[in-house]
Amino acid sequence: MTYLLIPVIGLYLTSAACYGAFLFIQKDGYQRAGFALMLAGFAIHTVIIGVKAIHAGVIPVQNLHETLLFAAWVFAAVFLAFKLHSRLKVMGVFAAPMVTLLSAAAFMVPDKAVEIETSFASLWLIVHVVLIFTGMAALSLAAGTGALYLIQKRNIKGKKHRFFFKRLPSLEMLDSTGYTFVVIGFSALTAGLITGFVYAHTVWGRFWSWDPKEVWSAITWLIYAALLHERLMARWRGSRAAILAIIGFAVMLFTFLGVNFLLEGHHDEFTRW
Secondary structure, eight states: OGHHHHHHHHHHHHHHHHHHHHHHHOOHHHHHHHHHHEEEEHHHHHHHHHHHHHHSSSSSSHHHHHHHHHHHHHHHHHHHHHHHTOOOOGGHHHHHHHHHHHHHHHHHOOOOOOOGGGGGOOHHHHHHHHHHHHHHHHHHHHHHHHHHHHHHHHHHHHHSSSSSTSSSOOEEEEEEEHHHHHHEEEEEHHHHHHHHHHHHHHHHSSSOOOHHHHHHHHHHHHHHHHHHHHHHHHHTTTTTHHHHHHHHHHHHHIIIIIIIHOOOOGGGGGOOO
């Protein structure tokens, strides 16, 4: 099935190019083409995920190749769902390259056969993985929105190099969209952690084992909890919220990949290669 990733990556990459062209040229046809290409790539991507799941009988996250492939698929799904309900057209400039990068990384990593573990068929694990990746996708988009906010704010204040001024949405729209992503992502992440605790208890007999992935997941959760708390109680908006969203994304990225490569734990099996 790996060869089917080639057209998927090609469609995602072309989508990213169209969104880039939209940013520079500001013709709506480019962003519509970018969305259509992303949707086409996602359709083939869904077939790949479905075939893998049916063939293995478990959720396809048994090695690094499948984990990256699944993460890219969920990221594309979250972006497409957002795009259908939002007027913020420029987010594809961030989302399409991210999906392309994840898919290309999956293609570069060997899809080595591994022994299928019966615990992978647990409904709790399926719900846990889907929720965690959904939360990560939404929080990644929050970071992208935060980066766009900081760029736009700098261009509004500056007297020169105001290229993005007319090409990016208003600060208010970027701020509110970023907040929406954080709320959705944090809610999914929280539900994902809870289902993960239940799954851990069914497999290892305990809810918490101080596994490095668990510890760093808790740290990530606390960062976004702090962001939401300050937003609601201290009225944190604008640059502060954007910067903390970007910091949270960096910690989340380390939790997703860095922990597995640098620290030992029972989550290593999901990123074997």
